[in-house]
């Protein structure tokens with residue numbers, strides 16, 4: 001096999017996100033549900049005759065060298081070299097970028113995770129899922145989740161994950177048109193870091209009954225982000241008229257769950273023209289699994 005086309009890099013929504021504390025190294029201890037949705041970027045991989053790793057699509061604001069896709073590919077290339085003593089073939093990577101940057105949808109992390117999974121396959125590198133997750137973690141806290149590949153409850157800094165069956169529903173997502181830098185939210189002096197840890201005993205049924213449409217928990221990053229970025233607050237207020245509306249991750253995107261696609265269409269029809277908005281279906285599993 002010399003190419004892998006149309007590899008999905010789906011977005012995630014944080015159905016709730018609790019900040020429970022801070023580690024000595026400054027990283028925050030979280031509890032969250034990562035919900036996979038059927039909306040995202042698409043990547044295409046084509047092997048080269050040399051050993052170069054190249055991005056063949058322009059991504060405004062992200063130079064090739066700092067792109068998480070390229071950095072992920074280089075990490076895997078170095079790992080293969082270390083283990084086998086030989087460099088794998090080079091690769092051209094094209095991307096259809098759909099997800100907004102700094103949107104809290106995990107776009108960059110999902111692109112990197114798809115790159116690691118696709119190249120592990122194309123290069124026949126043989127890394128286990130756990131090894132790929134560990135390789136990706138230093139590049140971004142959300143990367144292990146996308147490689148884990150299932151809607152999941154996560155704890156710690158996001159590395160301890162258990163699959164969860166979230167409600168089979170649709171989401172309306174609004175892009176408020178601002179990019180929120182994750183680090184600025186986490187280092188705010190106004191961030192609360194003391195939400196009590198939720199102890200889950202009956203895992204399979206407990207969460208299914210409590211998250212999703214009923215809006216379990218809250219997003220502790222939302223208060224800080226809405227103060228710094230008023231368009232996020234405005235979008236939450238507008239969408240709040242149709243259900244429980246909240247921010248995903250560190251923002252900026254805002255979502256609300258609805259039971260059916262028709263309900264999603266009805267809300268979308270009313271979204272003010274100044275915002276980009278779309279619908280997405282809840283997914284249990286990463287769609288790349290069917291391709292590899």
Ligand SMILES: C[C@@](CO)(OP(=O)(O)O)[C@H](O)COP(=O)(O)OP(=O)(O)OC[C@H]1O[C@@H](n2ccc(N)nc2=O)[C@H](O)[C@@H]1O
Pocket residue numbers: 014017026027028029030103104105106107109139140141142143156157158182183186187248249250251
């Ligand atoms: C908040 C979350 C929730 O899903 O998502 P996003 O909104 O960014 O998608 C993630 O935990 C973010 O993941 P990611 O965007 O990959 O963040 P990273 O690049 O790893 O970290 C950016 C910065 O955020 C802070 N950070 C991140 C994660 C964490 N648990 N504690 C932190 O304090 C650190 O200052 C770090 O330098």
Ligand SMILES: Nc1ncnc2c1ncn2[C@@H]1O[C@H](COP(=O)(O)OP(=O)(O)O)[C@@H](O)[C@H]1O
Pocket residue numbers: 061062066067068069099100101102103104105106107108109111112179180182249250251252
């Ligand atoms: N392939 C990529 N796609 C998106 N962002 C990238 C990529 N590579 C590097 N980045 C950088 O990562 C930052 C965070 O992007 P992203 O993951 O989309 O946001 P978020 O973590 O809020 O969902 C961007 O502002 C950009 O500078």
